[in-house]
Amino acid sequence: MRIRVFDSEREAAATCAQRIVRAVAARPSLVLGLPTGRTPLNVYRELVELFTRGGLDWAQVRTFNLDEFLGVSPDDAGSFRAYMERHLFQHVNLSPANIQFLDGAVEDAEAECARYEARLAEAGGLDLVLLGLGSNGHLAFNEPADGLRARCHRTRLSRQTREASLMLFGDDPSRVPMEALTLGMASILQARQALLLAFGEAKAEAVRGMVEGPVSPRCPASFLQLHPDVEVWLDPAAARAL
Numbered sequence: 001m002r003i004r005v006f007d008s009e010r011e012a013a014a015t016c017a018q019r020i021v022r023a024v025a026a027r028p029s030l031v032l033g034l035p036t037g038r039t040p041l042n043v044y045r046e047l048v049e050l051f052t053r054g055g056l057d058w059a060q061v062r063t064f065n066l067d068e069f070l071g072v073s074p075d076d077a078g079s080f081r082a083y084m085e086r087h088l089f090q091h092v093n094l095s096p097a098n099i100q101f102l103d104g105a106v107e108d109a110e111a112e113c114a115r116y117e118a119r120l121a122e123a124g125g126l127d128l129v130l131l132g133l134g135s136n137g138h139l140a141f142n143e144p145a146d147g148l149r150a151r152c153h154r155t156r157l158s159r160q161t162r163e164a165s166l167m168l169f170g171d172d173p174s175r176v177p178m179e180a181l182t183l184g185m186a187s188i189l190q191a192r193q194a195l196l197l198a199f200g201e202a203k204a205e206a207v208r209g210m211v212e213g214p215v216s217p218r219c220p221a222s223f224l225q226l227h228p229d230v231e232v233w234l235d236p237a238a239a240r241a242l
Contacts (some may be wrong), residue, residue, distance in 0.1 A: 001211060001224065002231045005239045009199040012233045013042035016197065017132070017135040020047065021056050023128050023193075028060040033129030033188070034088075035066055035140070036080045040130060041087060041198050057092045062123055064116075066131075066140035067182040068102040069165075070109060071156060078168040078175065079104060102152075102181045103147070113152040113181055120152075120183075126191035133198040136160045137206045137219035141182035148217045150186035152180060185223055194230040196221070201237040208241040 006012040006059070024030050050056045065080060074081040081101050089099060100119050106112040120126070136144055136158060143158050157165075162176045169175035188194070198207050210221035211232065224230050 001227075002086070003211065003232050003234065003239075003242070004047055004231065005062065005236060007236070009235050010042055012197060012199070012235065013040075014046050016043045016195065016233065017046035017050055019025075019195065020128070021050060024056060024058075024061055027127060028057070029062060031058075031062045031123050031125065031127045033062065033064050033126040033183075033191060034084065035130055035132045036083050037132050038167075039132035043130070043197070044087040047088065049091045056092075058092045061085065061094060062098045062100070063094065064100045064120055064123070064126065064183075065068060065102065066129075066188070067180055068104040069177040070104050070179040070181055071177050073105040074101070083104060083168065090135060104177075104181060109181060113154065116181075116183075117152040117171060117187065124172060126187070128193045128195065129191035131188070131194060131196040131221075131224075133196060133203055133206050133210065133221055134161060135164065135206055136203050137209050137221045139185070139188060139220045139224075141180040142185055142188075142220040144218045144220060148220055148223075149184045151184040152187060153184055155182055185220060189223060191227075192229065193240045194224060194227055196224065196230065196232045197234075198232070198238045199235045201240065203238045204241040207232070207234060207238050211242060 068080045072079045100118050141155050156179050165176050209219040213222050215222045215225055
C-alpha cells in the first residue's frame with residue numbers, strides 16, 4: 001500500500017480527478033469502477049468541472065458501479081443509480097451503452113449478480129477502481145463476516161452501513177433497505193489499479209485496521225494489503241490512528 005495524506009479532502013479530490021484524466025488519456029476505453037456515498041462527491045464535482053472545461057472526454061470510458069440496494073428501482077431517488085445520475089452521469093458525455101449497473105429491482109437477485117459478473121468479465125475486468133471505506137471496514141457492500149464472497153452477490157447490510165445511507169432516504173431508517181447487491185472481493189482485488197479515499201475521524205480506526213491490522217474478513221478492506229497496485233489517500237483526521 002502506498003499511503004498519501006493530503007491537507008484537505010478537497011485537495012485529495014482534485015488530485016484524484018486529475019489521476020482519472022491521465023488514466024483516460026492513456027486508455028480512452030478505460031474500465032472504471034465507481035463508488036457512491038459521501039466520500040466521492042467532491043471527486044465527481046471535480047470531474048464534472050473538468051468535463052465542462054473540455055479537460056476530459058468520457059465518450060469511450062466504460063463504468064461499473066460497485067453496488068446497489070436490493071428492492072430499490074433505478075429511478076428511485078434513493079438508489080445508487082439515481083445518485084450517479086445526479087452527481088456524474090447526466091453531466092458528462094458517457095455513452096449510456098457504456099454504463100453498467102446492478103438492477104436492485106430484479107426478482108432474481110442471483111441471476112442479476114451472474115449477469116453483472118459476466119458483463120465485467122466481457123469488459124476484461126476493471127482497469128481502475130475508486131473505493132470508499134466503511135467505518136466498519138467494508139468495501140463496496142462486502143461487510144465484515146466470518147468469510148467473504150469472491151464474486152457479485154446478495155448481502156445483508158450492517159446497522160452501521162444502513163445508518164450511513166440514511167441521507168439517501170430522507171433520514172428515515174424504515175426506508176433504508178436491509179439488503180444489497182455488490183461486487184465481491186475478487187472482482188475488486190483483480191482491478192489493475194485501486195485507489196481508496198477515506199476522510200474524517202470516523203474512518204480512522206477502519207483505516208488503521210486496513211493498513212496495519214491482519215488480513216481478515218472481519219475488516220474486508222484489509223485484503224487490499226494483498227493488491228499489487230493500491231494507493232490510499234487520506235486527510236489528517238482519517239490518518240490519525242496510523
